Amino acid sequence: MHFMGLTDGEKQKLEYEVVSDRARLQLTRLLRHATRAEANSVRIVLQNKAVNIARNVLGLSIYTLDAEDADYYYPSEYGWHNAEIELALRRPETSNLVEILADLIQEGILDVESVNCIIVNDNLSFSFASCDSFDDMDVSVQILSIEAIEESEVDEHHNIRLLVNRMDTSIERNDPAAVLHASASVFETLAKDIVNIESIQNQTLGGFFDRYRNDSELPAEILDYILEIYGRRNSEPLAGHGSTQPTNITQKEAVILAEMTRAFVRIERQLSTMSIRLKGSESSE
Numbered sequence: 001m002h003f004m005g006l007t008d009g010e011k012q013k014l015e016y017e018v019v020s021d022r023a024r025l026q027l028t029r030l031l032r033h034a035t036r037a038e039a040n041s042v043r044i045v046l047q048n049k050a051v052n053i054a055r056n057v058l059g060l061s062i063y064t065l066d067a068e069d070a071d072y073y074y075p076s077e078y079g080w081h082n083a084e085i086e087l088a089l090r091r092p093e094t095s096n097l098v099e100i101l102a103d104l105i106q107e108g109i110l111d112v113e114s115v116n117c118i119i120v121n122d123n124l125s126f127s128f129a130s131c132d133s134f135d136d137m138d139v140s141v142q143i144l145s146i147e148a149i150e151e152s153e154v155d156e157h158h159n160i161r162l163l164v165n166r167m168d169t170s171i172e173r174n175d176p177a178a179v180l181h182a183s184a185s186v187f188e189t190l191a192k193d194i195v196n197i198e199s200i201q202n203q204t205l206g207g208f209f210d211r212y213r214n215d216s217e218l219p220a221e222i223l224d225y226i227l228e229i230y231g232r233r234n235s236e237p238l239a240g241h242g243s244t245q246p247t248n249i250t251q252k253e254a255v256i257l258a259e260m261t262r263a264f265v266r267i268e269r270q271l272s273t274m275s276i277r278l279k280g281s282e283s284s285e
Contacts, residue, residue, distance in 0.1 A: 003102045003139040011095040013143050014126065016161045016265055018189075019094055021196040023122035027089045027101070027115065034109050035085060040078065041071035047081040050109055054088040054100045093273055098126055098141055105130060106139045125161055160189050160265060167258040176254035177236060177247040183261040184233035187226045190265055191216070194272065205230045217271030222264060229257065 006014070035046040048065045055062060063084075067073055092100055104110040105128055112130045119127050125144040130137050163186045170178035188205040191212040200208040209230075213223050236247060249257075 003099075003106045003141075005099055006095055006141065010141065010143055013161070014095045014098060016164045016262070017094045017125060018160050018193050018265075018269065019097060019124060020122055020193050021090075023118050023124070024090050024097075026118045028086060030110055030114055030118070031085060031089060031104070034104075034111075039071075041067075041073065044073055044078060044081050046109075047085050049107070050104060051081060051084040051088055053103045053107065053109075054092070055084075057096050057100045057103065058092060091273060093269060102128060102139050102141055106137065108137070112139070123159060125159060160186055163189065164262060164265075167261065171251070171254055171258060174251055176249040176251050179254035179258055180229070180233050180236055180247075180249055183257050184230045186261050186265065187230060190268060191226075194268065216268065217275055218264065218268055222267075225260075226264065 031050060035043060035050050037043040037046060045065065048063065052062050063080075065073075065077070089097060089100065101110065101115055105112050105115060112128050116127045127142050128139060129142055130139045163182050166182040167179050167186070170176070170182060184205070191205055191208070192201060195208060195211050195215050197211075200211065205212070205227075209227055213220075216223060218226075232249075236249060
């Protein structure tokens with residue numbers, strides 16, 4: 001069956017899945033290559049199709065491409081489409097990005113193997129599958145279960161969806177120290193995605209927090225709270241290290257922390273996406 005969009009359950013699973021800027025850049029490079037052509041008039045038509053697929057998923061207006069005279073398009077048309085190609089896979093939140101990629105694969109614009117290679121390298125929990133049907137290609141989205149992510153995990157700082165699940169599991173087990181540990185790991189992973197430079201990938205959050213503060217869209221008060229939580233993880237008994245002392249964090253505090261952690265992840269990503277959209281709108285004017 002042709003791809004018909006994600007279900008509500010699938011969207012919920014992807015709520016805390018963060019696709020790095022590096023992966024989005026690589027996917028954009030694929031899209032650039034896929035819409036390339038010797039003739040400018042052919043290239044802009046290919047770009048227009050890809051751009052409108054992305055805009056349709058996001059609920060944006062469809063751009064109708066009309067030639068002024070035969071195959072002549074004004075330079076501003078080429079500029080607008082070039083900018084939209086750069087934004088098509090950077091604007092969307094994760095669930096929308098997944099639907100756009102599936103549509104682009106379904107339409108034969110992107111190659112499923114190339115897309116999956118980038119996704120695997122970014123340690124994401126979703127991928128795409130395709131098979132040839134009678135007269136077309138059918139595309140589906142495969143989302144790993146938390147158990148499968150646990151089995152394939154190589155270190156504890158790769159997948160925010162997994163870390164959020166650990167927070168929930170730790171609350172169920174009445175283990176507030178583990179909630180604190182998972183929360184701090186979420187913040188460190190999120191910060192590395194926002195800063196997005198190779199030199200900080202093996203650093204602790206404390207080592208590059210000033211850079212994160214500069215790059216983040218979050219208010220200073222929230223960033224101060226995140227730094228406080230990270231510092232507390234390193235000193236709280238049973239949170240960041242073994243200890244013979246009982247933890248000082250209560251179950252009530254752990255529940256509040258887990259909810260705030262989830263909220264900050266959503267806010268950071270939404271603000272980042274909003275910033276990209278605003279910059280894109282300014283460049284298109």
